Amino acid sequence: MATQQYITSNVEAAILARIIHPERDDLSREAAQAFLQVGLEREDLDRIHALVTKNQEDGLTLVEKADLESYLRLSSIFDLMHAWARCSLKKHS
16 A cells, blocks of 8 residues: 555645746745745654554554545645745745
8 A cells, every 4th residue: 555655645746746836936035934834743743653654564544544645645735835935035045
């Protein structure tokens, strides 16, 4: 399941990259700084770590697999937003 999950995440990330264009530098300084503040809370990061560890042992339930896939999709979105923000901040510096 981990392989299929990874493939799905890559397809979604590619689609999101074409929508968001993280290489652009057109955000205002304020917007870029705000984007960099968006992310997962410590509780969620701990949950991801637990799920990934359990996944490596092939011990995830179907619900846990769905949770991990959701976290991976959201992480891809945050990564793209943060890349866009960093490119924009570079322009403003």
